[in-house]
Amino acid sequence: MQPPATHPVDGAVASAQRAVKELLGEGLDTLSTLEIYGRLADTQTNHKASSRDQAIALFDEKCAQTLEAGSSLVCALGYYSAPGVDGYTWVSAWKRNAAGKVVRSIFDLNPNHDLHYEYTEAQWFCSVSPQTTEAITGPFVDSGGSNEYRFTIARAVTGAEDGSLIGVIAADMMASMVESRLRQELRPIDGQCALVNSERRVIAANTARWPVGSLIPEDQLVKDLGIRSANWGLVTAPFLP
Amino acid sequence: MLSSFVTSHGGQSVIFSALDSANPAQAVASRIQSAISLGILADGQALPPEPEMATNFAITPFALREGLKLLRDEGLLETRRGRNGGSFIRLREGGQNAAATQRLKSLSAVDVREIGDWRLTLMTGTALLAVERASKQQISQLHELVGRLEHSETLQISRRAHSRFHLELVASSQSVKLHLAEISFQTDHGWLLGSVVDRVPYRTKAAQNFESLVDAIGRRDTRAAMEAAKNHCDYFTRYLLQVRLAADGDWK
Numbered sequence: 185m186q187p188p189a190t191h192p193v194d195g196a197v198a199s200a201q202r203a204v205k206e207l208l209g210e211g212l213d214t215l216s217t218l219e220i221y222g223r224l225a226d227t228q229t230n231h232k233a234s235s236r237d238q239a240i241a242l243f244d245e246k247c248a249q250t251l252e253a254g255s256s257l258v259c260a261l262g263y264y265s266a267p268g269v270d271g272y273t274w275v276s277a278w279k280r281n282a283a284g285k286v287v288r289s290i291f292d293l294n295p296n297h298d299l300h301y302e303y304t305e306a307q308w309f310c311s312v313s314p315q316t317t318e319a320i321t322g323p324f325v326d327s328g329g330s331n332e333y334r335f336t337i338a339r340a341v342t343g344a345e346d347g348s349l350i351g352v353i354a355a356d357m358m359a360s361m362v363e364s365r366l367r368q369e370l371r372p373i374d375g376q377c378a379l380v381n382s383e384r385r386v387i388a389a390n391t392a393r394w395p396v397g398s399l400i401p402e403d404q405l406v407k408d409l410g411i412r413s414a415n416w417g418l419v420t421a422p423f424l425p
Numbered sequence: 426m427l428s429s430f431v432t433s434h435g436g437q438s439v440i441f442s443a444l445d446s447a448n449p450a451q452a453v454a455s456r457i458q459s460a461i462s463l464g465i466l467a468d469g470q471a472l473p474p475e476p477e478m479a480t481n482f483a484i485t486p487f488a489l490r491e492g493l494k495l496l497r498d499e500g501l502l503e504t505r506r507g508r509n510g511g512s513f514i515r516l517r518e519g520g521q522n523a524a525a526t527q528r529l530k531s532l533s534a535v536d537v538r539e540i541g542d543w544r545l546t547l548m549t550g551t552a553l554l555a556v557e558r559a560s561k562q563q564i565s566q567l568h569e570l571v572g573r574l575e576h577s578e579t580l581q582i583s584r585r586a587h588s589r590f591h592l593e594l595v596a597s598s599q600s601v602k603l604h605l606a607e608i609s610f611q612t613d614h615g616w617l618l619g620s621v622v623d624r625v626p627y628r629t630k631a632a633q634n635f636e637s638l639v640d641a642i643g644r645r646d647t648r649a650a651m652e653a654a655k656n657h658c659d660y661f662t663r664y665l666l667q668v669r670l671a672a673d674g675d676w677k
Contacts (some may be wrong), residue, residue, distance in 0.1 A: 296467065298611075325604050397599040
C-alpha cells in the first residue's frame, strides 16, 4: 500500500530536497567553525613543542565545545592531520558517549599494531584535497575507528603558505539517525523513492525494496529526479502492484 | 602507568576483554599470543597486574595464572619478582613461530576444524553480501590488498595485508555485526593466522584465492564468489591440519 500523498508530487520532492540540504548543512556548520583552529594548531607543529601543544589544546577545547553545542545529528567531530614532512601527526577527536556526554575518542594509532586505525587510507580522509575541499562519504562501516555504520562529512584544511593539504576535519553522523529523519520526508513522495549516494547506495527509502546500505543494481531502471545535494540524489521507480 | 594500561591504548581494550571459553587458561594464552602476533604487545612490555587482568578477562585468578604459565612454558613470558616485578613479554628470533606451532599441537583436530568452520561461515556470509554491496572503489581496494599480500617484502607487511583484506571484505558487506565478528576472530586466532601467513605456500595460495574472490565480486557473480570463499576456507583448514600434524612429525 502506498502512503497517501499529503502534498502534490512536486511539492513533496521539493520538501524532501530541502530536508536533505538542511541535514547536510547541520554537519557542515560544525566543520567551518573549527577550520581556523585546526590550521593554527597544525602550522605550530613546525615550531617549539610547547607552542604546538598549546595550539592543540586550544583545538581540543573548541572541538569539544562545538560538538557539545552543535546539532545532535553529529555524533563525533575531530581533526586528523596529514602526515607532515617531519612525520609528526596528531589527532583530536571527540564523540558523544552513550550518556550524551562529550568525551575524547580513543583510537589505536600505533603503526606497529596490525589492527591500528590507518585513517590516512580511509575513504573519507581521501575524499578531500586542496581541489575538492568538502565531501561526504557513506554510509560505510567505520573500520578501525568507531566500528559503527556512519557518514563522514570531511573538510580539507590547507596550509596558509603553499595551499597543500595539512589535515582533515571530519564530522560523523550515524546512518540510523540520518535514515530515520529522512524516511519521514520520503513518505509523501509518490511511488518507490530512495535517496542514494553517487555509488547508488541507499541512504533512506520509502520502500522495503531498497534496504539502507544496499546498492541499487546497475541493471535496475530507476528515474533520476536530477536533484543533487553534495553527491546525493533522489531516484524513483514506478509503483509495482 | 600500569593502571592506565588498558584504557590508554585503543587496541588493547579489545585484547583485555571478557573471554568466553570452556578452557579459560588456554583462552588467556591464545588471546595474549594473538596480541603479540598482531603487534599490540611488544617485546619487554609489561602485562597489567594479575587481579586487573582476571577482572577484564572475566575469569578466576587461578585460571589466569594457569594461562600465564602456559605462555611461560612456551618462552613468551617472563615473570620477575620484587618491587619492579610482574609479567613481561619476551620475544626471541623465531620464538613466536615456535610457540605458535607448540600451541597448535595442543589443539585437537576438532578445535582446528571448529576454527575453520567459523572462518568459512564468516567468509561465505561476507562474500554473499559483498557481491551485492561492494562499491567499485572497495573492489579496487581489495585488489590492491591482494597485490600487497602477494608481493610483500616483510612478514609484517604480509600479515597486515592478510588481516586488512579480511576487514576490508567485511566492510564492503556493509555489516557492522560481521565486522565485529571478524575483529574478534582475529583477536582470538591472530596467533594462528600469523603463523600460517608467515609460510610462503599458504600466502601464495591465499593470494590466488582472494584474487578469484574479488574477481567474482567485481562480476557480481554470487555463485563464483561463494565458491572462491569456500575454496579458500577449505584450503585454510586443511593447511592448519597439516601444520598441526607436521608438528607431531607424522603427517602424510
